[in-house]
């Protein structure tokens with residue numbers, strides 16, 4: 599069961615949750631992964647409601663997005679220790695090494711429009727289809743941000759971000 603929503607009625611909820619972390623879920627070849635995101639944009643372009651996520655090129659999520667250009671955004675509606683724990687785990691472990699759904703006891707709920715699932719415990723859901731993607735040019739950033747976020751010797755953790763522009767094709771709360 600789910601309750602359909604107008605995503606912009608929940609803009610404040612979504613954007614205020616971002617700094618503590620929300621989840622972004624992907625699926626390809628029957629592998630489902632989720633990761634914490636703290637950055638993102640909700641808005642409109644091309645006459646469509648959009649969520650833009652920025653994912654470092656080194657993430658497993660990025661590999662899955664290359665294979666299946668769909669994702670769900672999963673926002674908790676109640677703060678608590680469980681949410682903090684899940685964000686910490688899914689924001690530090692890679693789906694290359696661990697099944698985060700199993701490890702965190704998260705429940706997948708089939709997507710309504712996309713092939714990627716929603717998450718029962720993070721019920722506010724945006725289903726998105728990627729319309730456009732672009733690697734952000736570190737050379738065009740102010741030097742202080744470039745040095746802090748993308749140090750030259752920083753390894754995979756300093757890889758550039760790729761902006762994925764997702765059309766929001768469904769928005770609801772899992773009940």
Ligand SMILES: Cc1cc2nc3c(=O)[nH]c(=O)nc-3n(C[C@H](O)[C@H](O)[C@H](O)COP(=O)(O)O)c2cc1C
Pocket residue numbers: 617618619620631632633634635636637638652653654656657658659660685686688689690691692693694
């Ligand atoms: C609160 C929080 C926010 C994060 N936000 C982002 C983000 O916006 N973009 C990003 O690429 N990584 C972000 N990360 C790091 C990823 O969640 C982390 O590297 C994760 O292990 C990647 O998982 P994957 O390899 O399965 O894709 C964040 C981590 C935390 C804890």
